[in-house]
Amino acid sequence: MVAIKVVSERNYEVKVDCDWLAELLPELTQRAHVAVVVSEKMSQSVRKLLPDQPNITLIEILDGEDGKSIESLNFLWFQFAHIGMTRNDLVLAIGGGATTDIAGFAASTWMRGIDWIAVPTTLAGMVDASVGGKTGMNSPVGKNLIGAFHSPIGVLIDLSWLSTLSDRDFSAGMAEVIKCGFIASPKILEIVSGNSLQELRKSRDVTSRLIAESVRVKAGVVSADFKESFTREILNYGHTLGHAVERDSNYQIRHGEAVSIGMVFVAELARDRGLINDELVSEHKRILESFGLPTTYEKSALPRLVKIMSLDKKNRGAGIRFVVLTGVGNTTRIDDVNDDEIFKAYERISV
Ligand SMILES: NC(=O)c1ccc[n+]([C@@H]2O[C@H](COP(=O)([O-])OP(=O)(O)OC[C@H]3O[C@@H](n4cnc5c(N)ncnc54)[C@H](O)[C@@H]3O)[C@@H](O)[C@H]2O)c1
Structure with missing residues (x-):
């Protein structure tokens, strides 16, 4: 324990x-x-x-x-x-x-x-x-x-x-574990890279280590910024588009599945801005897909998703704000993304 x-x-x-x-x-x-x-x-x-x-x-x-x-x-x-x-x-x-x-x-x-x-x-x-x-x-x-x-x-x-727990719910939870890896813990990415969903489900020891490390990441962040004035926002990695996808699907897509799609989207956005390289984008897809998580969404949904993200933005009283990586374990925020950038990044994750 x-x-x-x-x-x-x-x-x-x-x-x-x-x-x-x-x-x-x-x-x-x-x-x-x-x-x-x-x-x-x-x-x-x-x-x-x-x-x-x-x-x-x-x-x-x-x-x-x-x-x-x-x-x-x-x-x-x-x-x-x-x-x-x-x-x-x-x-x-x-x-x-x-x-x-x-x-x-x-x-x-x-x-x-x-x-x-x-x-x-x-x-x-x-x-x-x-x-x-x-x-x-x-x-x-x-x-x-x-x-x-x-x-x-x-x-x-x-x-x-x-x-x-069903495999689907286990995978959905893994999206948040993998998120903790990208924003703060290369150790998590190392563990998940060497394990499939079934291997992980069989190994209490590995699952326990992953949960403990993810809790450590979250505990560290919320202890530094309990009421989400700034630092805690990094936990929203993948959540800006993710929330919109969740809502657009009428909650048929699990929260973790939507966050998985959202993480690949922001990875594409960050690559287009020269913040991360192609390999890190591919690593997002490889790891998430290895746990059966979705990394694409409907092409025709973009206008609806932008509308939902804009509504969320209004609720927060700021521009559409994305948490992006500048490398594994390093985050920044961007809130000046234009429609063209959103369109280009979404093109690559949509089907
Ligand atoms: N408070 C926070 O900081 C925070 C953070 C992330 C998510 N959330 C919220 O958490 C909710 C999503 O949580 P969730 O993914 O656990 O979904 P959930 O609570 O809806 O549970 C998913 C399903 O799994 C079933 N279930 C629960 N335990 C089980 C078990 N041991 N074996 C078999 N089935 C089991 C549940 O009955 C349910 O049908 C959302 O409402 C989200 O907003 C809150």
Whole structure:
């Protein structure tokens, strides 16, 4: 087990490759009330694992993005009231990023913020969503526009959850791991270059090392800039176009898959500006495709994607801003990209 410290509005540890239940036992016995938030898909398996104690209540919400809604939040508040949750009680979020996001947001709003612990069960949740203190929900005005910075008191990463994850979800999580490699960790790129998806899934040791290294990257960045004033933005590598692709596909494309497409796009953009060479662009494609991740998107989608990116831009009150590489582990931002540059780079990644 490796414990990685995160410095934020409250400091906490992310325990990688731990036994989540063994780690939780003291909390489960000390707290008067523990509200365990799970999605309907995970609830049966979680119920079987949890000790049968009167202070523990399992609360089931809808699975995936459907559960990240105002209806879920309302439901969670009512359930908290029904249980009699006070400032000293605990929310335990067990599930993928969608579940930990909404459970963390419910914890942030209940009595102006109570303790919560994240037990991520997807690779994306382990390396990304559960670390960094961003909680939130979806709404008609946009994805993740409503939320709060409210760090958990701990994150417990138990690799045994990954055995039931689909290859598609595992690969989607790998996109964020590979992203951490390009922006900050040549070591990650070295490990992923020598392993296929199936090899990785079979090797707990290699998976554990990759998760720990990715968490170290994210923990380092968010500890330096918790509220995303500048540094934290590098975690958005591949996300500008990625978010637009995700939305354009009506969320049929997984977040990680969209980020994969977005990373190849910004690599093309950076190459055109002379910031990186052809080899690094090819390395993006080779590594991402070796994990079954998409690196192309529909040619006819460009006007729609530009519109979505421009809307995002308006929300942030700045120009369309891309995080690009100047080399492995070195990033910069560009926000003066013209339509012609976007068109040329997109031509090369579209089909
Ligand atoms: N807060 C943040 O900083 C942050 C960062 C990145 C992503 N996110 C959010 O995370 C969400 C995406 O997370 P995700 O990719 O984990 O998706 P998800 O939570 O929707 O989970 C994907 C699917 O996997 C299932 N699942 C979960 N654990 C499983 C397991 N062990 N075995 C089998 N199936 C399992 C879920 O039930 C769901 O159907 C998005 O809402 C995104 O906005 C948040």
